[in-house]
Amino acid sequence: MSLQINWKGDPNFHTCGGVLLFRDQVVTNAHCVTDPPGQTIPELGWHVRVGSHNRTTGGETAGVTKITVHPEWAWAAGAPQKRVADLAVLKLDRKLNLQTIELASTPAKPGDTVRLLGWGITEPDGTGPLPTMLQELDTRAVPASQCADALISGGESCIDNPHGTDGPCNGDSGGPALKKENGRWKLAGGASRGGSQWCGTIKSVYTSSPEYRQWIYDTARGVPVPSPVGALPVPPKDPGYGLPFDPGGVS
Structure with a gap:
């Protein structure tokens, strides 16, 4: 959406x-x-x-x-x-x-595979036009301690940035993190924030939808x-x- x-x-x-x-x-x-x-x-x-x-x-x-x-x-x-x-x-x-879409029954826990979707900027410096077509990224949830720089709090999940370069950027806010339960993709979170001005260079914080x-x-x-x-x-x-x-x- x-x-x-x-x-x-x-x-x-x-x-x-x-x-x-x-x-x-x-x-x-x-x-x-x-x-x-x-x-x-x-x-x-x-x-x-x-x-x-x-x-x-x-x-x-x-x-x-x-x-x-x-x-x-x-x-x-x-x-x-x-x-x-x-x-x-x-x-x-x-x-x-x-x-x-259904809410996931439980939050994404470290090690869970998640799929991120969004139309956010794809340039690492956060500039350039928005993509017209929906982008997706398969990654995983990681321990909350890895999002400490972004001040992760209760009710949130820390999501990995593959290769240290790939992750949400401007325009991806609110976009979903999905995880599979019983073979179906369900909503595990919405993109909230990172802790760096450079997109994809650190882990990102997603509001944990099941916890709300x-x-x-x-x-x-x-x-x-x-x-x-x-x-x-x-x-x-x-x-x-x-x-x-x-x-x-x-x-």
Whole structure:
């Protein structure tokens, strides 16, 4: 799934990835749809393209009518002692006639094979155009200690970068990490962040979707989600792989 906005003349500018978990609801990462210190930015005219390997054509499209961000999300402030909770559920304006994906029953543990999907930049310095076709990378989960530089916290998985060169980049945020259970690919996580400005040079952190199962399902069912008390702290830096843009300049 490609999460898109109208940006500088491009009505379908790709910002992040995500997955269709229910026919009218998608799951992505919170930093894709918030500005520091944590306010959602609904004025951008979010919409999604689902069911196509090409982010510009095919599949089905739908508008986003509601954004629900996990109440613990605070742009990684307080990590690793506090959970980052980089997670959001987006309600669509219609139900799509497409296959949804299941949540994995358990988090990806070290040694598990995972498949990463996304339309992020493929140049190691994070420059250059986004690929039009969906990219995939088979890798594995590794011990959390290997993502210490990215301040990995509870509810997150550390994912390896094959050859020390391959991994998520700008535009891959929210894209899924899938793992096989009983012969089927299921959702194990969404791309959150790394700890280096150079894409693929270190391991990456994925929000562990199975560990937020209850919140995801409650949100999808419309169960009220409590808001944080008081102002959210200002983060030290943008922790993720989202494409930087100035919401004030959106056309």
